[in-house]
Amino acid sequence: MTLTILKIGGSIITKKNSIEPEINHAELKRVCREIKEGKNGKLILIHGAGSYGHPIVNRTGIHKGISNEEQLKAFGETQALQNELNSMVCKELKKTGLPAIPIQASSSAVMEKGQLLYIDTRVIKGLLDLGMVPVLYGVPAYDVEQGCSILSGDVIITYLALELNADNVIHASDVDGVYDKDPKKHEDAVLLKELLTLDNLNVTGSNHVDVTGGMRKKISQLLNAGVTARIINGLKEGMITLALKGEKGIGTIIKSGRVQNHL
Ligand code: ATP
Numbered sequence: 666m667t668l669t670i671l672k673i674g675g676s677i678i679t680k681k682n683s684i685e686p687e688i689n690h691a692e693l694k695r696v697c698r699e700i701k702e703g704k705n706g707k708l709i710l711i712h713g714a715g716s717y718g719h720p721i722v723n724r725t726g727i728h729k730g731i732s733n734e735e736q737l738k739a740f741g742e743t744q745a746l747q748n749e750l751n752s753m754v755c756k757e758l759k760k761t762g763l764p765a766i767p768i769q770a771s772s773s774a775v776m777e778k779g780q781l782l783y784i785d786t787r788v789i790k791g792l793l794d795l796g797m798v799p800v801l802y803g804v805p806a807y808d809v810e811q812g813c814s815i816l817s818g819d820v821i822i823t824y825l826a827l828e829l830n831a832d833n834v835i836h837a838s839d840v841d842g843v844y845d846k847d848p849k850k851h852e853d854a855v856l857l858k859e860l861l862t863l864d865n866l867n868v869t870g871s872n873h874v875d876v877t878g879g880m881r882k883k884i885s886q887l888l889n890a891g892v893t894a895r896i897i898n899g900l901k902e903g904m905i906t907l908a909l910k911g912e913k914g915i916g917t918i919i920k921s922g923r924v925q926n927h928l
Pocket of ligand 1: 676712713714838839842846848881
């Protein structure tokens with residue numbers, strides 16, 4: 666059976682430009698319906714944090730480490746907020762009939778100076794074999810050097826794609842794919858069908874508060890790890906279903922060495 670890993674951007678399921686945590690209920694409902702419709706074989710879901718994560722982390726600086734009591738509290742509070750968002754996502758998935766199960770990556774993840782060293786995947790593999798849909802999400806995580814750093818959904822998807830040898834890796838974001846420059850800033854930006862390198866491209870971060878590096882980091886993670894993945898617009902009705910079914914020719918395919926898109 667094939668394995669698909671889909672990351673749903675925080676820019677889709679939350680109002681990312683809000684400085685307070687704010688869910689986008691209508692989009693969340695639609696996305697969950699589309700996931701149910703498109704599911705094909707084994708499926709892992711990962712979601713971003715959007716306004717549930719970036720503003721609090723930016724304000725408290727916990728992504729750069731822990732140096733005082735206030736930051737210790739913020740570490741716990743940030744994790745709890747992500748769990749709240751994840752509960753809402755899992756609740757909507759359950760309504761569609763999918764056997765979604767929340768997985769908090771930071772309960773086994775080990776970071777070092779902001780880099781992920783390890784996540785325990787044995788439970789995730791077992792749950793997939795049972796027929797469950799594990800739902801992971803970006804989290805603040807234990808860091809052996811600095812106490813805390815951020816384990817983003819973008820890092821989790823790349824790690825799991827490699828560890829579990831995924832067949833179809835999809836990033837659903839709020840743009841049609843990767844352009845030669847940020848389409849939110851440049852009307853004449855051109856959508857790329859395929860991308861092999863970031864050289865000569867003006868790919869930057871996000872236009873909202875973003876502590877995990879936005880589009881550029883997303884792509885460099887994939888290229889450095891050798892994971893082939895498709896970037897699609899999850900805000901456009903039907904795209905998530907199509908991508909889950911293995912439709913080619915939508916969004917941008919990031920072509921990279923080892924883990925291939927088999928579908
Ligand atoms: P989250 O990290 O909260 O899950 P996300 O994964 O949905 O969010 P971002 O990390 O914000 O999305 O990345 C998408 C953003 O990257 C777009 O909204 C766009 O403005 C920005 N961007 C910058 N340069 C480019 C580019 N060359 N092509 C496409 N998008 C770009």
